[in-house]
Amino acid sequence: MAMIEDEETLLAFIEESLEHMDGIESDLLTIEENGEDIDEDLVNKVFRAVHSIKGGAGFLGLERVKEVAHAAENLLNLVRNKELVPTPERISILLETFDLLNSLINDAQNSNEVDVSQQIFALKKAVASSEEISDEEAAASDDANLITLGIPDHPDLFSINKVELAQHLKGGNNLYILEYDMIKDIEQKDKTPLDVINDLIQTGNYLDSKVDTEKVGHLEDDREEMHIPFFALFATIMDTDILTGFVGLDESCIHSISLDMMSQADSASPAETVTSTTAESTAAAAPSPEPAATEPAPAPAQPAATAEPAPADVKPKKSGGLPPAKKMVKDSSLRVNVKILDNLMTMAGELVLTRNQLVQAVTSDNQQGIDTVSQRLDLVTSELQEAIMSTRMQPIGNVFHKFKRVVRDLSKSLNKQINLIIEGEEVELDKTIIEAIGDPLTHLVRNSVDHGIELPETRVMNGKNAEGLLRLSAYHEGGQVIIAIEDDGAGINTEKLKEKAMVSATYDRAQLDGMSEKELAKLIFMPGLSTAEQVTDVSGRGVGMDVVHTNLTELGGVIDIETAPGAGTTITIKLPLTLAIIPSQIITAGRDRFAIPQVNLVELVRIPAAQVKERIEKIGSALVMRLRGELLPLVSLCDALEIEKIYIDAETEKTLTDRRTNIADRRGISHELEEDQEAESADIQEDNDERRASSDRRVSPASAYNVVVLSAGDFHYGLIVDSLLDSEEIVVKPLGGHLRECKAYAGATIQGDGRIAMILDVVGLSNIMNLSTVAENVKNKMQQQESRVKGGEDSQTLLIVQNTPEEQMAIPLGLVSRIEKIKTTDIEITGGRRNIQYRGGSLPLFSVDEVANVGHYEDENANCYVVVFPIGGKEVGILMSEILDILDTNEKVDDISHRQPGILGSMIIFDKITLLVDLYGVVTAVMPEWALLTTQGGEDGKGEGHNVLIVEDSKFFMNQITEFVAESGYNTLQAEDGVCALQVLEENHVDLILTDIEMPNMDGLELTRRVRADERWHKLPIIAVTSVAGEAAEQRGREAGVDAYLIKLDREQITSKMQEYLTA
């Protein structure tokens, strides 16, 4: 057996071969896709890969690899010459062949013992099946077609297939046998035989190589005289003299093989001439060259010692403690772009320079110099860090590509039709993550194909395209990478999952009934629930899904699942870019500092002391926080970690222990505190002092709450912290074994000052505090609220403002162009009207109380806010004392109780009556001439006679719109949904439609489609008015055939558009 002694050469071969095979799978699949229409470059690429594998394997004595590669090469050659069509069957065989090659090469040491005859047979059969196309090619696989080539000294060096040879000689190639000397020409030139072969492959057609072992010198031979011939069979278009220069060999060592010789050799019986040498000599020769060259002494003994027949030696001794090849390849090396490396070198150079400067500055005690250098050091270090990180980054395409094959093979065996779409291959992730996500992703993809996407018949029956869609995508979002696996299959049957969860007794019925679809779907990640037998029977998903979940969580990933029965499943995985260094927010609680990974961070919220009462409340025993109409479980980090609470006394500046225990009800507690103090303190003076100190503390900015909103996978929660420090890039250090049970921490980091900050495990923390249950309760409450609120009205985005501290008002955000904070002193009063100099012009200011009977706006604060919006082609501002929030609401508008000029109606927001401001009403009431400006079209009578159909389900908006459309001089017709609208259209002449989008029975989009489809009305202008703004919504509207897409209550835009369409 050929013991492979030369580790380096072998390793180089393995690495290179694996690299060659890297992209082959996808190439083959593309070739398959192209079918008869062959992309020659692509086939050539695959062909070359196999060819060089064959070459290297032959040289190293990896006989089986060589045989398989050779057979594959034959098949590919025929494909390349368009003599064979790459049918799916053939591609399958080739794919299997590459799998085999891969495993053979990975375990190169033992590859010669592997039985490959079946694969070779399959390959030959694939070639043979083309016999009817070309007899000649079929013969290519026949052994009888071997011819023997040689040079005078070695008449039977190579035996080669005639057809193959003919292929190589196409295009006027000359055939040469190059005689290298292992020592003189290779070793002493610092090359390896593999390098030589590679050089040859790049310049021509390399066919085969061989080492003459018999010539290997003896121990006692003078080194000078020793020579080990290394022959290479090479076809090229180059002449002998050019070739001499190229390969660096003496002319005497380049043997040109003429066709005569070939025919001569041909006449000899190939079988016999070959036997003696080829097989064994290549095998036996392999080990000798390198040792012979590097350490001539033991070399001569080698051939004899290892000359046992190749396959006989079943278990080769691992000489020299060589670890199994597979392991060596795995993480031994990494390819780095030379550019990056150069860049690194430059930066290393700069670092040295900076150090020199630093030393100099320190020695000369030059403070300014030190400052400059430290800045520079900061710059260089971060650049260096970035560059080094980039060497670890690899495109996710490396992982995605293998799924083409997985999906293809699986769908074939399952008789499914699947269209795999891959997006975002270029997204880069840390090498370790790339390596680790392969398996979990494969699991998920397999699940989608196996259980998600239905059989074509079922799909067609359900009115879907027979071909299923599987989309794999990756993209960046907020410093993380998101990977989504999306299928349009059957979805997860949550009902059945529920039953199974009942059986496994992890949850009781009440719990399960309370779960949302999403949470139920997430059950598949539960261990025990998702063992193969159990869940595959049931929902069809969950084979090892808990393992997937665990693996991804270990990587710092967050996994999310969304499923709709019959419509498909989407699984999203959020991953950090890298594991070693993570951007984090540093916070404090008590006397300690903590780091929170940005990955988990959603937002930072500060709740001013004044708002604590309305924004923080209790559900049961748990705290919740209101955030833009949503309720979030809230927990104090001090409570969660049992940290002693502290505060800094405003007067003494001493750090004291905080005695407050209740967050939500501050008033009650401060009262209690006072009582406490009164009881304790006899001295009245002291008491007063204390009280002042305590009240100071409570209204000072320091008593506001800092809340960090965190994402714990399927829900968000708020964490109250004492203060927020910087956001920093931290290096994660593991914790010792004794702290492994502390689920609240993900590790620790050492900060610039040498102190340690613990890294919080956001999910672990939520488990400790049992927040998912809280989240559950909160959601239930929200749902109740929602169902109470639901009146079929679509949601609106409102700007919540304060006119006076007691009076809350709302303005539809869509109408607002900007909000400006101004100094009250900047307001000028000209001609009895308030103005402010603004962007080089003057901005007229109004307040709601000028028109409506509301609280009087006073310019008493130093600052106030101006809500700027356009009217009549110019901008005006409405004064407000405070901006509170922006929120989405579908709260019903009460347009009766508070209706008055300037006020459209009222609604309840934050448990307060909130007046909806009529911006136009305010302005036009004060400046009636501006109203004329905006509705001029109507006044001119142009609008007259035109019928405008208004389709709107909300009574409030209907009234609003009707009013100003009528004001503009148009006749109005009303319909409360799409169905009614069509009826009205049938019965009346309509010149223009103004329609809402969200409506019961038939929505605005559907209405538009119907109208457009009807010949009578297909040119009718349609304006969509909606509160759902946004690019995507607008796009959908346009697709349906809407002419313009406007915001409800944007009277100005709507009238001008109407005018535009009706006068056109």
Added chain:
Amino acid sequence: MAETAAHNSNMRELALFKVNDMICGLDTSLVQEINKQTDITDVHLAPDYVRGVMNLRGEIATVIDLRTKFGLESLEINDEMKVVVVRQGTENIGLLVDSVSDVVMADSNEISPPPSNVSGVTGIFFDGIYTMEQDLVAVLNVDELLKITD
């Protein structure tokens, strides 16, 4: 005995330190270093006997409070206190002690098994008792001491 000490295979070098009023000994071959710096960061929710973590030249080392481990009240950090760093597997662990006093050579033969009255809960932490001229030294069993419990 003294002159042959270093070469006698029966001799063990013990680092002596105090925990409360008890003198403890630890084979110096087990001690990585003795650290004066006692800037220890609290780890909330950690097991009681874990005093916290410290920055040991860029690594995070867990610090175990031997007082708590022996069932005693733990003390506020003071200048006398030291951290004896020992290695467990791939990890360095600090043992917080009241003070470090000496290194002595002890004849293994003179280390007797712990008398029955020091058995009980904390008894498992001792390998034996070494009798010096005036004091008794409790030789610690590091493996038992570092066992992960909660």
